[in-house]
Structure formats: structure tokens, C-alpha cells
Amino acid sequence: MKFEVTILGSSSATPVFNRNPSAQLLNCNEKYYLIDCGEGTQQQLTKYNLKASRIDYIFISHLHGDHYFGLIGLLSSLHLNGRIKPMQIFGPKHLLEILEIQFKYSDTVLRYPIEFFPIEADKSVQIFENSDLTVKTIILNHRIPTTGFIFQQKKRQRKLIKEKTDQVPMAYYTSLKKGIDVELPNGDILRSEDYTTEADAPRCYAYCSDTLFDERYFDTIKDCDTLYHEATFMHDLLERAKETHHTTALQAAEVAKITGAKKLLIGHFSSRYKTLQMLFEEAQSVFENTELAIEGRTFQL
Numbered sequence: 001m002k003f004e005v006t007i008l009g010s011s012s013a014t015p016v017f018n019r020n021p022s023a024q025l026l027n028c029n030e031k032y033y034l035i036d037c038g039e040g041t042q043q044q045l046t047k048y049n050l051k052a053s054r055i056d057y058i059f060i061s062h063l064h065g066d067h068y069f070g071l072i073g074l075l076s077s078l079h080l081n082g083r084i085k086p087m088q089i090f091g092p093k094h095l096l097e098i099l100e101i102q103f104k105y106s107d108t109v110l111r112y113p114i115e116f117f118p119i120e121a122d123k124s125v126q127i128f129e130n131s132d133l134t135v136k137t138i139i140l141n142h143r144i145p146t147t148g149f150i151f152q153q154k155k156r157q158r159k160l161i162k163e164k165t166d167q168v169p170m171a172y173y174t175s176l177k178k179g180i181d182v183e184l185p186n187g188d189i190l191r192s193e194d195y196t197t198e199a200d201a202p203r204c205y206a207y208c209s210d211t212l213f214d215e216r217y218f219d220t221i222k223d224c225d226t227l228y229h230e231a232t233f234m235h236d237l238l239e240r241a242k243e244t245h246h247t248t249a250l251q252a253a254e255v256a257k258i259t260g261a262k263k264l265l266i267g268h269f270s271s272r273y274k275t276l277q278m279l280f281e282e283a284q285s286v287f288e289n290t291e292l293a294i295e296g297r298t299f300q301l
């Protein structure tokens with residue numbers, strides 16, 4: 001099953017050096033989840049041949065503009081392009097008011113319903129579930145209420161061994177995949193473990209947008225396979241990071257190490273860095289399996 005994320009933007013605050021503000025597109029089993037929606041997200045989707053119309057769920061971490069200024073444009077375009085299926089949006093409660101006022105004064109009545117789910121940034125809770133995954137909030141420590149998100153895949157059914165099941169009537173597949181042995185009319189038993197293999201282990205992706213390094217959220221993201229963590233500054237600007245409630249590249253790597261992540265993606269780079277190699281090296285000095293969240297890159301989770 002596909003479980004991958006494409007980076008659409010990883011700049012903090014302003015678009016600069018061809019870098020766009022925060023946005024990522026998660027593909028889980030061919031369903032699309034947009035995580036944050038900074039200015040320019042629509043163009044980024046087009047640039048990387050990703051269809052905005054396929055997005056059914058949007059998660060907004062907080063109300064600093066670099067995380068949602070692209071949303072009204074994206075929602076308007078979907079309306080103009082004839083969307084009728086609902087869009088589920090999860091975000092801080094005032095986001096709905098902001099959207100409604102823009103639609104009101106542009107006299108826009110969307111052709112499709114927005115199903116809005118307000119998020120409280122006080123305790124980590126599950127906010128979404130379908131047959132593929134669950135989404136839980138991560139309570140971050142920023143200047144305004146901010147949550148990250150954990151996308152946790154569900155356990156899948158066992159996988160059929162094709163060469164062996166060719167001769168088995170399809171009617172028995174469901175039971176075999178569930179691990180249930182099947183008795184044939186002639187009394188023969190088909191043992192599930194002979195015809196199937198263990199499903200892939202469910203994986204998990206944690207998205208930590210803007211935050212101060214704060215061990216209170218470490219438990220929530222413990223043992224995630226891939227951790228995206230903001231790394232706005234180099235560690236020589238630790239004081240600036242603390243003042244603005246952000247993290248340094250070194251600290252992001254420490255979070256990955258302490259919480260037992262298998263892979264770290266760093267992003268939300270300050271506009272003071274024209275190139276990103278130094279941030280990468282700083283993080284990698286603490287956590288080997290680090291990658292830069294470069295726009296256009298897709299990471300298997």
C-alpha cells in the first residue's frame with residue numbers, strides 16, 4: 001500500500017530563494033491528505049503534476065500565514081473547477097471564521113460542502129479515522145495554539161501468495177487473508193499460514209510544524225517511522241529560536257534521537273539561509289538518517 005509524502009513547501013515565514021511556505025501532500029493508499037497549505041500550494045501541486053481535485057482531507061497546524069495563506073485560493077479553484085464532493089478540513093477553530101468571511105465578501109457560495117472539524121491544542125487526541133489510517137494531534141509549543149499530526153497506518157490483512165492461491169476458489173480469499181483456516185467441502189483444510197504471508201508492519205508519520213524544543217510532546221511521537229520536524233535555525237541562533245518558539249537543526253535531530261524515529265526530515269527553513277547544506281550537516285551530526293524536506297521530493301514513509 002502506498003504511504004508517501006511529497007514536499008510542496010518548506011520555507012518559514014515568506015517565500016524566498018524559490019522555496020515556498022509549508023505544505024505537504026500525503027498519499028496513503030491513493031487517498032490524498034494535504035498537510036498545511038502555505039501560499040503558492042496550488043502552483044506547487046501543478047508543478048509536480050499532483051491533482052488538487054484528489055485531495056479530500058486538509059490538516060492545518062496553526063494560523064500563522066505561512067501555513068494556510070494558500071487555502072482560500074485552493075478552495076476557490078476547486079469550486080471554479082466544478083468540485084461537488086465534500087472537503088474535510090481539520091484546523092484551529094477560528095479558521096472556519098476566516099474562510100467564511102472571505103467567501104461572504106466575495107459573494108462565493110461553494111458548489112461543494114466544507115466539513116470543518118475544529119482542533120483544540122490542549123491535549124493530544126484522535127481527530128480522524130478511516131479504513132487505512134488514524135490521525136492524532138501533537139500538542140506543540142509555539143506562539144499561538146499549534147498542533148502537529150501523526151498519521152498512523154492501520155494493520156493490514158495478510159497477503160495472498162499468488163502462486164499458491166491460483167488453484168483456490170476466490171470465495172475463500174477473505175478468510176485466508178484474515179488468518180482464518182478454511183475447510184473445503186471434501187474435508188480438506190486450507191491453512192491460512194500456508195497461503196498467505198504476514199502483512200507489512202503498519203507505519204507512522206509524524207508532522208511537527210512550528211514549535212519550541214519541548215519534551216512534553218516527545219511521548220506522543222515516540223517510535224514513529226518518519227518524523228518531519230521544523231528546523232528553522234542553525235544552533236548558533238538558539239536564543240533566536242527560543243524567542244520565536246522555533247527549533248534549531250541540532251535540536252530537531254535530538255528530538256528524532258530521543259523519540260526513536262527511524263528517519264528525520266527537516267524543514268521550515270529560515271529565509272536567512274540561501275543554501276541548506278549547513279542545516280543538513282548540523283542535524284546529521286546528531287541523527288544520521290536525516291534528509292532535507294526539499295520541494296518536489298517524495299519520501300516513502
Ligand SMILES: [Zn+2]
Nearest residue numbers: 013064066210
Ligand atoms: Zn511557520
Ligand SMILES: [Zn+2]
Nearest residue numbers: 062064142210
Ligand atoms: Zn508559526
